[in-house]
Amino acid sequence: MQTRAVALQERPVGMPKTSDFQILTQELPDPGDGEIQVKNVCMSVDPYMRGRMVDRKSYVPPFQIGEVLSGGSIGQVSKSNHADFAEGDYVSSHYGWREAYTAPVQGIEKLGNIVVAPSHYLGAIGMPGMTAYAGLLEVGALKEGETVYVSGAAGAVGSIVGQIAKIKNCRVLGSAGSADKVALLSGELGFDYAFDYHDGSILQHLREGAPDGLDVYFDNVGADHLQAAIMHMRQFGRIPLCGAIAQYNDTEPRPGPNNLAVAIGLGLTLRGFIVSHFNELKDQFRSDMENWVTGGQVISKETVYDGIENAGNAFIGLFTGANTGKMVVNFE
């Protein structure tokens, strides 16, 4: 039996393009002892993958040309040679970028009972949601009633950050890159103040939306968003450094914020993190987030591309602002 998968054709330079990706057709073996075969239902594209397309040392090793990419996916077991996995079980794995796979069960997680459509386990109830949760509550040490600003606020992580902050009775500001996204933030997602970062000075918006300053800035974007936020923090403010999507396609290092010294007098904390630093929170996160999503306190937004042939375009869309909420590729 054959199946399709995606590999790099070339390493992207600057903004990735469709021709950087290639579709491979591969033989799908039957599962050996202790292995399972899984048909993927959907896969995730995430900004952090851009870093792995560059040939350099990072916290995850680089992708290789011609080798199938990896990333989050949700699938259903189609054949099982392992006692713990039954046909039809939903599983989460890093075997994304392929329609199906056969593999040993190590690193494949059974989802058990799922309370909403599987794709949300790539988004609000998956890695981006957990990133928002750990980043805001642990790294950002958010307290009830504080004022929070999140950039990339209409994205997979940002949209959840803002909604968790609302649950914690905080004042929430968010920025995004289009009028539609801003309307979503202010409307359905319940942000207190939302703005288009193309529209005037970021700092001016922060002053208007948070006259008394920011306690937490959740940084998904880096660059001028970070610099403006530093300028507007309150004493002992916290800045979880989660991403720097503005810079991921840079071909030259970009200068950092010119006002880091402000952090001294104000006692600010800037702290980088990735979700795997907080694995011990996984069960608590899933339980909280499933309750919030089914209870309507968190709205899990998605942008869906169909078919593995569009996986590359879905990924590129992350950097052109094509997604609202979580970007997923659906295989069914």
Add this chain to the structure above:
Amino acid sequence: MQTRAVALQERPVGMPKTSDFQILTQELPDPGDGEIQVKNVCMSVDPYMRGRMVDRKSYVPPFQIGEVLSGGSIGQVSKSNHADFAEGDYVSSHYGWREAYTAPVQGIEKLGNIVVAPSHYLGAIGMPGMTAYAGLLEVGALKEGETVYVSGAAGAVGSIVGQIAKIKNCRVLGSAGSADKVALLSGELGFDYAFDYHDGSILQHLREGAPDGLDVYFDNVGADHLQAAIMHMRQFGRIPLCGAIAQYNDTEPRPGPNNLAVAIGLGLTLRGFIVSHFNELKDQFRSDMENWVTGGQVISKETVYDGIENAGNAFIGLFTGANTGKMVVNFE
């Protein structure tokens, strides 16, 4: 009775110069009810004062032209109209930059029994020593056996940071701006690796001195020191942001480190602080540091200028590398 004091003649632009300061002669009143009169023994000049010479909002209000400057000093009570203060008592106050003063006792601290010469209470056992102590142990959360790099290592704060880290059985790297200072660090102060930052690449030195990377970088300098250190941190490394002396005389904002995104994958913490954020540690600090200094575990280095007419030059010397250890101005 008349006494001399120092005021700004002009706000420095870029590197301060002697003519930016003026000596005033003032009438010294007798103390009124609840007041004391103090003859200063010595005064402190500190890099943070540079920020107060600029007319902008900061964590302390700016100095005004023609108004006597303020800063740390140690003096002896010469006349007392307050029951808690007796003639001859040593006191610490912010009434520096003047030979004597008459003032209410609020904010004036009795030193009680002092175990070394008074000037050390402006240095190792004073504000800079406490900055090193709180910054390294609290902000930097230093653990036994870790590897620490401190810039400005021959200065008032840096020299104490390195020596406390040695007491905690850490590997200690330090940089300074001259061969004499490097020799002091490697020799008398017991650093494991010291280098002149003019001499080749900072990052190359860090790799040589700490092949396994840095757990803590204590930043007194900012700029290229910070960027190089970020590049060489270990996972979950901590960077207390204490000062940015390389930038204090900049007339334009200077771009920040171009590699802040490295903090994300490594889970680094950059945290700014000033000593007053840690006032609750004051007693514990004084007791520890007096023991270390009298026991010879911490060597309290000083550079002494004589007479109030040299106070401005002592201050300027902070930015030209004229001081080794604490820069003080002696009045006796």
